Amino acid sequence: MxxxxxxxxxxxxxxxxxxxxxxxxxxxxxxxxxxxxxxxxxxxxxxxxxxxxxVAPATINHPFYKGCEFEFKYKHPGREMRICDACRNDVVEFVYHCKGCGFDMHPCCANLPQALDDGERHLYLYLKLSSSCHHCGGKGPGWSYRSQCKTINLHVSCAKELLVESWQAMHLKVDRNKVREMQTRIPGLKGTSKNQHARGGKVSQIAGGAARLIVSAILGDPTAIISAVIGGFLS
Ligand SMILES: [Zn+2]
Ligand SMILES: [Zn+2]
Ligand SMILES: [Zn+2]
Ligand SMILES: [Zn+2]
Ligand SMILES: [Zn+2]
Missing domain, CATH: 3.30.60 (Wheat Germ Agglutinin (Isolectin 2); domain 1)
Structure with missing residues (x-):
């Protein structure tokens, strides 16, 4: 391309x-x-x-929603607040929307790779979780990545939280003001720690490389170079 x-x-x-x-x-x-x-x-x-x-194409199809045609919209055509069916975050502006069934996806979520390879294992994208998520401990809705060996199970939404927590932890050590400034600039990074009880850096131990890879995919650029960069966030 x-x-x-x-x-x-x-x-x-x-x-x-x-x-x-x-x-x-x-x-x-x-x-x-x-x-x-x-x-x-x-x-x-x-x-x-x-x-x-x-550079989002005007229409796309997605393997999870066979028979659906998703149209790219600058703003969601509906009046109520919508959430992304993949990551469960709010849809604010750019979105892929299927008129037929009402599914919504952020452009980056629509582009999440079906498979990721962190060098050690393959991770596959699933529409539903089959066993508890490593981060929130639940089986709630939203897409997830699971490893072939089934030792890693992580909501896309939880991977986002993980990034935020690690990113904040890293910067809190350095400069509190920087964190506050970043939270103001990126509303998505604010107040995402709903699952206090399930925390403790476990995921980064079990799945360091895997989590990095998922996170870089979620942030819109699933390349190996970026997983190295984000390594700083998660270690
Ligand atoms: Zn549809
Ligand atoms: Zn999304
Ligand atoms: Zn975007
Ligand atoms: Zn989760
Ligand atoms: Zn300008």
């Missing part, structure tokens, strides 16, 4: 957006979720889009 180094995007038509790579988490101005890695950024304003969000 051809990747344009520069694009003009309809929601920010006044300036060109340039493809850049960043190791600092950013907030995507399209889907409003956190991102890392490749993004299209305005060099003049503080405006960023996940690469996936910036």
């Amino acid at each position: 051809r990747i344009d180094k520069e694009i003009i995007h309809p929601i920010h038509p006044q300036h060109k957006l340039k493809l850049v790579y960043t190791e600092t988490p950013f907030k995507c101005d399209g889907c409003k979720e956190a991102g890392i890695g490749l993004k299209y950024a305005c060099q003049r304003c503080e405006f960023d889009l996940h690469k996936t969000c910036a």
